[in-house]
Amino acid sequence: MLPSECSQPQLPRVAVGGSVAEMSFQTLAPKAVDQVEVKVFFDPSQFPLLAKRFQLHERPNLERASCFFDTEALQLFKAGVILRIRLHRDAKDSLTLKLRDFDSNLIRPELLSQSRFRLKINRTGAHQTQIAKVETRTSNGRLKQVVQGKKKIQEALNPVQKQLFRQYMGSVEILDQLKLFTMVEARIWKWYEKTFPYRLTLEQWFLPSQKPLLELSIKVTPAQAEIAQKQLHKWLERQGIVYDLSKSSKTAICLTTQNQTISK
Template sequence: MAGGHEKRQRKVLSDEELGRILSLMKGADSVELKATVPAVDQRSAVDALGLDAIEAQIRQVFFFDTPDLALDAAGLVVRARRVQGGSGDSVVKLRPVEPTELPKRIRQSDAFTVEVDAMPGGFVCSGSMKGAVDAADVRDAVRGGRPVRKLFSKQQRAFYDEYAPDVLGLDDLTILGPIFVLKLKSTPKGFGRKLTAEMWLFPDNSRILELSTKCPPSEAFEVAAETRAFLGAKGIDLDAEQQTKTRTALELFAAAP
């Protein structure tokens, strides 16, 4: 195993969980297979995959919630990003969702996608209303120069209003961030698929390295097997304890003064 760890027991989904993920994938637009690499193994994983940090895209991520994470408790994630080069994006995400129970007007929106995120031993289905925004506008909003709600489209605001606690408007939320992220897409030799590596650099000097690849729901199990075999051959431990970027970020900033 990478980093000299003792061999861990592989986390295996139960028959009930397999049935559940199959049901969710029938109503999803895509599946994203994710795995995080333990901190002690991140350098060796980067070397094994031939990743060059100098080629990575720099991003700055901001979350919006209350200090006690009321949106998170309601299943909502509100986020905006600045991307190197001047572009950016925003999203209002609801999770978990049942695809068949979403209102038709939401499900048919071109800005809305349903995705199943699968990690070793777990999965979640989310619905995301996405939008484009200039990096400069995000900067202005987090500095108080424009209302936060202006970072989100009319569709995003309507989606937020439908699922957020009644007393919380977008302009009432606290800015949680920033977090700097290095994102690199590549096609490693011997894999034949796009692999995305994201290094999240948190203010407390901790970091998360996440590896991911996307595929249509119909190919999910085949791609999952190929990805596990490829990463395992590179010495990357997929049975290590997994972390989630959003959860780590929200808990870190919620705990800060």
């Protein structure tokens, strides 16, 4: 188990139930959850086996770099905030502001109605993480300039992202302290199997100075989530594929592992 899995920071949480696993989807009212992403992880050494079993093409469907911005002390991450730019090889670049396990009382109702505002659940085993996010996409090269340090990230945030950041963090002053904290190269395959009802996504993340992360996921509606998760587990087990439910977040592993490397 990676260090990040046993030393997660305490993030603001909605006071319902008593644990993340007990959290009800009704917690997120008045806006309904848009999507649930059900995940499992694999040991990175299993990649050749999985590639052969699923007949994956050598070239993935997507190749991208995920660039995370934070302070050296991970002040955003510790507050449950993720600020990420994705640079794609064959698609538009994107800038995403995410809140993880957020306190919904800190978000004004009018933001929930914004068309770019999305609510989702990440689910790995019994662990659930609620996510609020606002994403923008662009092909004008501005986000590449932010990653290169030629522009500040606050110049790339759209009005809804700035408003959400200000409401949740109290101000936008900390944006001046942000830097490119780490960059992760990723390869992504997407495909359908005749014996499984949902589209599968396999992500291979290459962490600096660490073993890669290997994650398989499906995206379903909240009503489908529990049954779909059981279907995924049983489908993998029938094929003798060993999966790991001890991890829950690629981003958390990436940021905390990088932080420990910097601190040494």
